Amino acid sequence: MADQVPLSMTVNGRTRRGMGEPRLTLADFLREQALCTGVHLGCEHGVCGSCTVLMDGEAVRSCLLFAVQAEGADITTVEGLAPDDETLHPVQEAFRDCHGLQCGFCTPGFVVSVAAFLEANPDPSDDEIRHGIAGNLCRCTGYQGIVAATRQAAAVLKGEGQ
């Protein structure tokens, strides 16, 4: 058992400090100490994508990072995507509109991944969308609603309206 070390990072715009063993994953820190329970843990070994967060703007698997590695980093979880408590992010809005979720377990990871994907590829083809969401697993929807939601979010983010 290793000694506890201090941890400090920005999570959704606020500085979060905590303590943990060096082996504490970023995902566990975010859930248990920063109380961002939107970070879901499905497989805990980098396959399912449910724990996806943005680290300094890039989508990463938070179960494959140790919290100490995020020292000083700027983390955005699904809770931090929307501008305020009353508004949904366009990707969240699109998931609701297009039935991009059923049980909702995988949804936070999908929403964060799709937001990052559309940032890099604002005008994707359907084929590119399918590759773009391949890093996240959904056991309910069959993905059709998620593809449709990604398409709608792309249009909204480009300013083409609903």
Place this chain on the structure above:
Amino acid sequence: MVSLLAEHGDDAKPLAGGQSLVPLLAMRLTRFEHIVDLNRVDELFGVTADNGGVRIAAMTRQAAVETDATVAHRVPLLHLATPHIGHFQIRNRGTIGGSVAHADPASEYPAVMLALDGTAEIASASGTREVPAAEFFESTFMTAVAPDELLVALRFSAWDQPAGFAFDEIARRSGDFALAGAAVGIGTDAAGRINRAAVGMLGVGPIPLRASSVEAALIGLAAADADPHEIGRLAADDMDPIGDVHASADYRRRAGSTLVGRILASALAQLTQEAGNG
């Protein structure tokens, strides 16, 4: 860094992008007393033009390799192979050095490194040495890097001749481990005769393998006359696949050699297109 590795030897493991090592730790398939995190070592990051080729520092993220203009221009095969690695979330963290040092036989960069005769720059407390790709991959997950050593960079030379490059793999889903794949470079003289052939294969043996029979069959042919599908079949003899739950050894051999043929066709098409334009 290397002094930490020297001090702890087998008890320490360098952590690169963590996209393979951390899952292994999470599943308790391996454990180390000490993890040496390389993610804040600035000199282990970056691509530099080097002697007509490139030197890619080991911690350069796969996402950075994917978009680097020098890499795309001088080592097109690396550029073509990178999108096949995992998913974009994985490539944001995964590194070229981590991929190569992990030496999974199904991974992309080792096959490219082998095909292109890349070299590994390996550092230890007693200095730096260079190891060619052909001597780097010893067995599955085992490389020439000793426990007290660190892979610090990879070097690739550019091809200074008319050339075509192609990469592809067979996987059940986008981002899955490849059942079989190959990296191909074909170069010609000014008259369009093939004088250089590089074929590296992944997923069809305990380590990345070269398709030597395919390379030998290509040399001396006019690029315009080569029958890629006929020649690709020879790759079956260069493979040493094992069967598992994902695909039988026989399937990997047959699908893999058909795939080699298709990749050869794509590389040859670039050459004949280039010749037509010139």
